[in-house]
Amino acid sequence: MKPKFKASQFLxxxxxxLFHMKDGKVILEANLGEPGVYVLYRxxxxxxxxxxxxxxxxxxxxxxxxxxxxxxxxxxxxxAFHIKDSDHRDEVxxxxxxxxxxxxxxxxxxxxxxxxxxxxxxxxxxxxxxLTGRQDSSGVQNPEELEDDDx
Numbered sequence: 001m002k003p004k005f006k007a008s009q010f011l012x013x014x015x016x017x018l019f020h021m022k023d024g025k026v027i028l029e030a031n032l033g034e035p036g037v038y039v040l041y042r043x044x045x046x047x048x049x050x051x052x053x054x055x056x057x058x059x060x061x062x063x064x065x066x067x068x069x070x071x072x073x074x075x076x077x078x079x080a081f082h083i084k085d086s087d088h089r090d091e092v093x094x095x096x097x098x099x100x101x102x103x104x105x106x107x108x109x110x111x112x113x114x115x116x117x118x119x120x121x122x123x124x125x126x127x128x129x130x131l132t133g134r135q136d137s138s139g140v141q142n143p144e145e146l147e148d149d150d151x
Contacts, residue, residue: 008034009082013041016076019064032057034082037092039100040075046100047075051093056080 011031018024036056040048040063048071052059060078063071083089097104128135 011080013077013079016064019061028057032080034084036081036083037089038078038080040071041077042075046102048102049093049096049104051089053086
């Protein structure tokens, strides 16, 4: 029987500056000693989603303190989720990547649903009303048929 999903703890929007402080090191060591999934933020916008089978502390420290690291210059806050089971880490990472536009180069492990003609038209009309206060006047008859590089 597969174990039930369990995330034992999460940390939300902690400042990256903790990695540069002596007292911060103590707090981080006490709270990031498990494997899990993390989100790096640029201000309050998700920038990157990752996972680690080692401790979150080790992985986040690499992102925070190595100037040659790919994401070094692009984030200032992080959230972390303790998830011991590797299958569940993969699932949570995939869900977060699918739900939030980020700089991740990996593709979600889920198939993106395509909208039918009626749903696409309704969403397009709603978007036009929200953005312009008027009905859609783009002239696009079948928005569901437009090419989308992300699908």
